Amino acid sequence: MQHDESFWPQEVSVGEVIYPPGGTLGPRYQKTLQLVLLYSGHMRLWVDGLMREAASKSVCILLPEHEEYFAFDTRSETHHSWVHIALPTFSPELLARLQQLVWPLPLSPVMTQFMREALMLQTMPFSTSQEMLKALALLMLWRYIGEGEHALLPASSSPPALLVQAQQFILMHLQEPITLQQIAQASAVSPFHLIRLFQKHLSLTPIAYLWQQRIAEGIKLLEQTGLPIGTIASQCGFQSRYHFSRRIRQETGSTPQEVRRRYWQQSTEGRGVKP
Structure with a gap:
């Protein structure tokens, strides 16, 4: 090496x-x-x-x-x-x-x-x-x-510990059907206070952040693994393969198959390998 x-x-x-x-x-x-x-x-x-x-x-x-x-x-x-x-x-x-x-x-x-x-x-x-x-x-x-x-860093430039705790809980439970109440409970704050924290620092609600991370994880698994699309959908907390495909299309303008194909073709072309 x-x-x-x-x-x-x-x-x-x-x-x-x-x-x-x-x-x-x-x-x-x-x-x-x-x-x-x-x-x-x-x-x-x-x-x-x-x-x-x-x-x-x-x-x-x-x-x-x-x-x-x-x-x-x-x-x-x-x-x-x-x-x-x-x-x-x-x-x-x-x-x-x-x-x-x-x-x-x-x-x-x-x-x-x-x-x-x-x-x-x-x-x-x-x-x-x-x-x-x-x-x-x-x-x-x-x-x-x-x-x-x-x-x-000045205290004002660092995200509050409660926000970081909530983000970590979300990332650890992407596959599960977690709710706003569960996220708030894991962070030891009220749902109302949690929403205010997310909107102030991320301009998102906690649930919007949850779906943002599920989509990002889904795209990563499409690009970096050969898992079936239905399996990826399940592992990322989507209700169905159809639900996953719809959200991926909304985010990227492409189907999951197109996202994977485009990334894999770029990877092989970058190495000079014929697909």
């Missing part, structure tokens, strides 16, 4: 440790990019003599070419894990993005799960374990940047 050699890690290592009260580390010279996930306890870190602090349930990033000294919680154990990422190059653009972020960030459940997966990969007997670990390390890095940049 080919990778972008300018960014694909040369080496990745992960680990986990519990320091007793009063534990220390260093001074040491940081050679790689490192993510540190702190589950419990407290950490003080001096980077080139400047002190920073991180509490439990946080994640922070350490940049290469700096001297570091760690002093862990004096009253309780400090449990943390880490991932070292040795990149071939460290661009000024990446450095600027990392330096603008809040330090540390809250430790999200997703980052915690990624770290568990990374630790498990060390014990896997697969010939591709190292490749998977490198890919996962990059995913963690981009997740860290994404979470950090999202935290910098």
Whole structure:
């Protein structure tokens, strides 16, 4: 498999440790990019003599070419894990993005799960374990940047958590005959308030958004799978194949068969393959 050699890690290592009260580390010279996930306890870190602090349930990033000294919680154990990422190059653009972020960030459940997966990969007997670990390390890095940049957005520019929760519920239940009441209940708001949220931020009602996503999923399955049209209709929550075909025609001006044929022909023509 080919990778972008300018960014694909040369080496990745992960680990986990519990320091007793009063534990220390260093001074040491940081050679790689490192993510540190702190589950419990407290950490003080001096980077080139400047002190920073991180509490439990946080994640922070350490940049290469700096001297570091760690002093862990004096009253309780400090449990943390880490991932070292040795990149071939460290661009000024990446450095600027990392330096603008809040330090540390809250430790999200997703980052915690990624770290568990990374630790498990060390014990896997697969010939591709190292490749998977490198890919996962990059995913963690981009997740860290994404979470950090999202935290910098003004509150007014971020969708309300209730709206995101409702959208996630809809996307997870496209196949089911869900109602406005069920969506509102899953989001812990009234149907009236939910409608106002959707109209304010998406200019759609929740049910209109539901059908928009069903149509989008149906088109994706037409283009990217060979499933029968009736099966796609059922999997996307349409009442019948006829109902699905009618909504697809309204959206695209084409029948489901035409949507699939056009996409497949474009795909083969783009590769220089005769259909």
